[in-house]
């Protein structure tokens with residue numbers, strides 16, 4: 001991970017493609033580029049050049065080059081991009097030439113790690129970039145862009161500055177006390193710590209929406225055998241993902257489909273019909289269905305309108321469960337099931353499907369949608385902020401100003417680990433460990 005190394009990696013996807021993008025960064029970038037292309041292109045302007053192996057002189061490709069002199073580059077170092085023809089042999093030939101020039105393959109996330117080490121972004125912004133690459137829905141993209149743009153960084157840096165001021169006041173109060181000067185700085189610090197702790201606690205008490213949006217919601221359809229669960233899953237997925245049959249007890253294991261519900265990624269599970277059964281395999285399916293219902297962020301309880309609501313499913317209704325009466329092409333839906341007005345649906349002819357989809361979108365967004373303010377998105381954030389709150393509370397209880405100062409310093413360290421101002425090598429490995437190559 002030495003910054004004196006010059007690194008390279010494929011930044012575009014692997015496999016056959018029209019064009020491949022090779023990234024190069026580090027102190028020898030200018031030298032390497034000159035040896036391959038004859039001379040340096042004009043900074044930040046695309047230039048078409050022949051690339052040759054520096055030792056054999058063999059022509060490797062005719063490519064577009066971009067040269068970014070430091071510090072105006074993604075990493076903040078001298079960097080370059082080679083836009084090559086996408087063939088495997090082209091990539092191999094150019095990679096071999098780069099190795100011959102002394103560059104080495106980059107570790108996953110190493111470009112962004114260098115950008116971080118050069119002070120171009122904080123750790124939360126770096127995580128936002130990783131999330132942007134993984135984003136599958138519009139809401140995930142918006143959250144990731146906001147974080148990559150420094151929204152969390154700004155918030156946490158603001159708290160860090162306030163904390164630094166509190167600490168300075170606390171230290172001043174200690175000195176006044178030594179000089180025998182009466183002062184009310186202690187009270188001010190206690191008040192400031194309480195306000196800050198409350199603000200961070202409010203940010204933490206967001207129901208985990210940012211984390212849910214990043215990871216996706218878990219949803220499950222539960223109901224009696226033959227209620228039409230598989231039919232509903234297929235209707236929502238728009239394809240025949242689960243087997244539908246007139247025989248009760250068809251679905252035995254959990255069948256999952258990925259849905260985009262109003263920008264929120266949802267993993268929707270079809271489960272085995274809930275009933276007592278002597279069949280061991282089906283009984284295991286029923287156990288799995290119950291477990292899914294317990295774990296799910298969003299539960300859809302499905303009843304058949306032409307039958308009395310079954311006790312097993314009724315027993316699993318909770319506040320927030322979406323209750324649906326299916327098969328309304330056969331019978332009118334009841335006004336209430338378990339005290340909740342059901343959505344009327346016919347999975348067979350599509351009646352009520354749009355209304356159900358809108359309701360599910362609203363429910364998904366209320367659990368995981370974007371909030372007004374940037375939300376924390378990872379357990380790492382939650383843990384560090386939780387620690388900061390604990391230390392701030394400790395500071396308020398401290399019997400001596402010296403102890404209060406110590407707790408404030410610990411709170412500041414927690415925030416510092418979050419943004420990377422306290423540069424602990426371990427934290428960096430956690431954050432950059434799951435980046436992809438070329439980022």
Ligand SMILES: Nc1nc2c(c(=O)[nH]1)N(C=O)[C@@H](CNc1ccc(C(=O)N[C@@H](CCC(=O)O)C(=O)O)cc1)CN2
Nearest residue numbers: 011021023044066068071072073074075076081120129
């Ligand atoms: N070809 C290509 N496309 C790309 C990237 C890239 O590196 N290369 N990006 C990579 O993630 C993203 C764009 N992000 C970038 C962020 C900063 C700089 C950069 O050179 N910044 C300099 C100059 C800014 C300016 O002139 O306005 C700087 O901030 O000093 C480049 C790309 C998405 N698309």
Ligand SMILES: Nc1nc2c(ncn2[C@@H]2O[C@H](COP(=O)(O)OP(=O)(O)OP(=O)(O)O)[C@@H](O)[C@H]2O)c(=O)[nH]1
Nearest residue numbers: 226227228229230231245249250251273346347348
């Ligand atoms: N008339 C009518 N029949 C439906 C409707 N939805 C599903 N069915 C039928 O009901 C039967 C059971 O449907 P499934 O979707 O397999 O039901 P399930 O709840 O997944 O059943 P299990 O796998 O046994 O738990 C099939 O014959 C479906 O065609 C509907 O809205 N109207």
